[in-house]
Structure formats: structure tokens, C-alpha cells
Amino acid sequence: MSRQPGDADENKGGLPRISNQLSRASKSRAGMWFWEVDRVLLFLPLLLIAIGLVAVAAASPATARRYSDATHIVQPMYYFWRQLMWVCICVPVLILVSMLPTSLARRLSLAGALVFLGLMMLLPIIGHEVNGAKRWISLGISDLQPSEFLKPMFIVSTAWILSFRAKDPELPVMIVTGAITALIAVLLMLQPDFGQTILFGTVWVILLMLSGISPAAIASLGGMAVAGVVAAYLFYGTARTRIDNFLFPTKEAALADRYQVEMAHDTLTAGGLFGAGPGSGQIKFRLPEAHTDYIFSVIGEEFGLIACGIIVLLYLAIVVRVLMKLLDEEDPFRLLAAAGLASQFGVQALINMAVNTGIAPSKGMTLPFISYGGSSMIALSIGYGLLLAFTRRNPYLKRSPYTGRWSKAA
Structure with missing residues (x-):
């Protein structure tokens, strides 16, 4: 078969083929x-x-510098190169995960939830202890860290x-999911990890509210949350220590949790509006932990408020963008899963920034x-x-503003 005049140019370097793969007509x-993925949500x-x-x-x-000593010198940019690798x-x-079909993403999440829940149960036996946790x-x-991977799997x-409540409101889904959340909370408090416990509980409550539970049930959850905090303070030593060190600082607390919170606040505000400059x-x-828990404060010092x-x-834009995408979502599962994942992302960022600004006690959350x-x-x-x-969303479908039904776009 003879070659057409433009064939050599079209195949050179393989770029046109890649372009054809990503064209709107490509299947x-x-x-x-x-064409289906939200490119704003991908860019953020x-x-x-x-x-x-x-x-x-x-x-x-x-x-x-903090982790270097006479026998072990850590290179100044060690953590940067490691982060670049990650x-x-x-x-x-x-x-790759974003390319999964909805049904496969759901099945893999269910399997992953079982695997990482099992690993959390095994942590007392095979776990590696760092700073007493x-x-x-x-x-x-x-x-x-199994709990990090369990979060998205748990939400899905x-x-x-x-x-299933959309099909049968009488199903005891609140009890079932509440029991699973309680089990995870117990495992987290045994580690101990009070911050992740709060995060899991908060996202569960958000998902319940989105699923359409009654106002009475919401009020009951509020009462249970207050009772849970009081019980944690009375019977859970880690929570009591964190709260006491934050609300009632003593000399000992100033050398531990309170010192971290105050130092994070001082670092955050040291650079003013425009910062001291990169590396200054x-x-x-x-x-402590400038590269993980308190990196928001480092950004404040070097690059400004x-x-x-x-x-x-940017975090707010992600949450708002997801909620806007879900305004016309009819599939209850997709709505709850996407809203729950966005909530986890936003709540985790909010907790970390609250700790860095001194609004909340230290929780060890990234x-x-x-x-x-x-x-x-x-x-x-x-x-x-x-x-x-x-x-x-399928780029070839468009929802009618009159019937609410999806059909092929013109």
C-alpha cells in the first residue's frame, strides 16, 4: 500500500498518535x-x-539538623529528595486510580478496607513504635501506616x-456503619491516635447527614459526640493529656505539646505577609517535625501569610468544585463517595492548619x-x-434541564 504525503510527518516522534489517542473522537x-475527568480537580x-x-x-x-548527631549526619536536602521520589x-x-470504572473502584475499595482493617488489628503484634505510638x-x-490507607477505603x-438507604430507608445502615466506625476508633485509640479518631468520626457523621437521616438522629449524634469527648477526657489518657496541655499549660506541658503549638504559631507569623524568603x-x-506536622508554619515563615x-x-476550591459537580448527581453511591472523600481531604487540611495556628492541640496529622x-x-x-x-462524566452525554435525563450531546 502506498504511503500518503503526510504519513511520515504524522508518525514522526509518535506525537500525532498520542494526540489521536486523546482526541474527543477517541474511544x-x-x-x-x-475527556471525562474534571481537569480542574486534576490540576489542583x-x-x-x-x-x-x-x-x-x-x-x-x-x-x-534535628535528626543529625555525632554518629549520623543527615544531608540538608535529604527529605526533599525522598519526597521527590514519593x-x-x-x-x-x-x-491510574482515577481511570478505574466506578464498579471496579468500589470493589477494590471494599477489599482494601478489609485488608487494612486487618493490618490495624495486627499492629499491637507487628507494629513499629515511634515516639510512643x-x-x-x-x-x-x-x-x-495502615490507618492512612484505610481512610479512603472506609469512606467508599x-x-x-x-x-442502600435510598432503596430501603428501613435498613439499619446507621447502626452497621456506626459499629464499623466504633471498631476503627477503638483500634486508633489503642495506637494511640486521637487525631485520626476524630477525622474518621467526623467524616462518618458528614456521610450520615448527606444520606438524609432525620433531624432527631442528627441531634442524637451531636449528643453522642459530646458524650464521647467527655468520656475520652475521663478514661483515655492520651486525650486528657492533649486537652490539658492545650487548655491548662503547665511547666511540663510547655516542654511537650504546648511548646510545639506555641513554636508553630511563632514560626507561622515570623515571616509577616510576604515571608523571610526561601531558605532565610x-x-x-x-x-519539631517541621517537614510533616508543622510544614504550614514553615511556609508562613519563608513565604508569608x-x-x-x-x-x-486551594483546599477550599477542591471541596467547592466537588460539591458543584455533585449538584446534579443521581447515583447515591457516587454522590456519597465523592462528597465523603472531599470531606476527608478538607477536614484533614483544616485540622492540620488549626494545629499550626494554635487553635487546636497537636494531633500528628499531615x-x-x-x-x-x-x-x-x-x-x-x-x-x-x-x-x-x-x-x-461521559463527554458525550448532556443532562436536560427540563426532564433531568441524560442523553447524547448534540
Whole structure:
């Protein structure tokens, strides 16, 4: 068969073929994904990851100095290069998960929830202890934190159970999901991890409210939440210590939790509106866990409060964008799953920033896509990939404003 005049140019370098794969007429998986995925929601986490790399580069020298001693010297940019490695892993994970069909994403999430719940049960036996907490499983090159991976799986599984309420309001879905949440809370408090316990409970309540439970049930949940906090203070030593150190600081507390909160606040505000400049921050060298829990404060010192405000707006933009996408969603499962994942993302960011600003006691929770960490980055990528998968829309369908039905776009 003879070659047409433009054939050599079209195949050169393979670029036109890639373009054809992503064209609107393409029916390939990559082509359909490219047009179905919300590209604003895809761009925002990539922007946060880029900001995170800059922030970890700023925090790395401080953390390296803290963990260096006479026998072990940590290179100043060690944590930056490690974070760059995790980014190279997590970005492909995010994209691959976002390409999953809804049914497969649901099945894998249900299976993953069982696996990571089982690993959490095994933590007292096989867990690796760090700073008095048994939250990790050592894998040699890194540590695996099962609760980080369980979060998105738990949300999808809970959304799936609650979605049955749309078919039969009499099903005891609130009791079933409440029992699962209580089991996870007990396992988390045994680690101990009070911050993650609050996060799981908050997201469960949000999902219940979105599923349409009665006002009486919501009031009962509010009463149970207050009772739970009081019980935690009375019978759970970790919660009592954290609350006491935050509300009633003593000399001992000033050397522990209160010191961290106050130092984070001082670091955050040291740079003023525009910051001291990249690499010019000095208070960060006295800040514990500058690359993880308190990286928001490092951003404040080096890049200013305006930069912190922009980051807050980016997180808010993600949540608002998801809610706007779900306004006309008819599938109860997709609605609950996507809203729950967005809520987890937003609540986790809110808790971390509240700790950094001194509004809340220290909880050991990372800032999504910005803080350093392997488990956290990959788990967040899986969760955000699921969020993108559940908010994808067929580009060839358009919903009628009159009938509410989906049909082929003109």
C-alpha cells in the first residue's frame, strides 16, 4: 500500500498518535479518561504537590539538623529528595486510580478496607513504635501506616452501605456503619491516635447527614459526640493529656505539646505577609517535625501569610468544585463517595492548619499533598484518584434541564 504525503510527518516522534489517542473522537481508555475527568480537580492536587516540594525543600535543612548527631549526619536536602521520589510514585498512582470504572473502584475499595482493617488489628503484634505510638509497619525502606490507607477505603465502603438507604430507608445502615466506625476508633485509640479518631468520626457523621437521616438522629449524634469527648477526657489518657496541655499549660506541658503549638504559631507569623524568603527562615530550626506536622508554619515563615492564604483557598476550591459537580448527581453511591472523600481531604487540611495556628492541640496529622511522607502521599493519591473516578462524566452525554435525563450531546 502506498504511503500518503503526510504519513511520515504524522508518525514522526509518535506525537500525532498520542494526540489521536486523546482526541474527543477517541474511544480508548486514555482518550475517554482525558475527556471525562474534571481537569480542574486534576490540576489542583498537582499544584499542591508542587507547592509541597518547595515547602519540604525549605523544611528539610531544619529537620536534617534535628535528626543529625555525632554518629549520623543527615544531608540538608535529604527529605526533599525522598519526597521527590514519593511524588514520582504517587502521581502515576493518582492518575491510574482515577481511570478505574466506578464498579471496579468500589470493589477494590471494599477489599482494601478489609485488608487494612486487618493490618490495624495486627499492629499491637507487628507494629513499629515511634515516639510512643504503634501506628506503623516497618517495610525496610519506609514505614506503612495502615490507618492512612484505610481512610479512603472506609469512606467508599461506608458510602456503599449508606447508598442502600435510598432503596430501603428501613435498613439499619446507621447502626452497621456506626459499629464499623466504633471498631476503627477503638483500634486508633489503642495506637494511640486521637487525631485520626476524630477525622474518621467526623467524616462518618458528614456521610450520615448527606444520606438524609432525620433531624432527631442528627441531634442524637451531636449528643453522642459530646458524650464521647467527655468520656475520652475521663478514661483515655492520651486525650486528657492533649486537652490539658492545650487548655491548662503547665511547666511540663510547655516542654511537650504546648511548646510545639506555641513554636508553630511563632514560626507561622515570623515571616509577616510576604515571608523571610526561601531558605532565610530561622525559627523553623527550633520547630519539631517541621517537614510533616508543622510544614504550614514553615511556609508562613519563608513565604508569608499570603502564601498560606493561597493554600487555604486551594483546599477550599477542591471541596467547592466537588460539591458543584455533585449538584446534579443521581447515583447515591457516587454522590456519597465523592462528597465523603472531599470531606476527608478538607477536614484533614483544616485540622492540620488549626494545629499550626494554635487553635487546636497537636494531633500528628499531615497537610494533604504538602507534608513529607510516603504512606501519607500514596494513600492521599489513592483517595484523590478515587475522587476523580467518582466525579468523571461521559463527554458525550448532556443532562436536560427540563426532564433531568441524560442523553447524547448534540
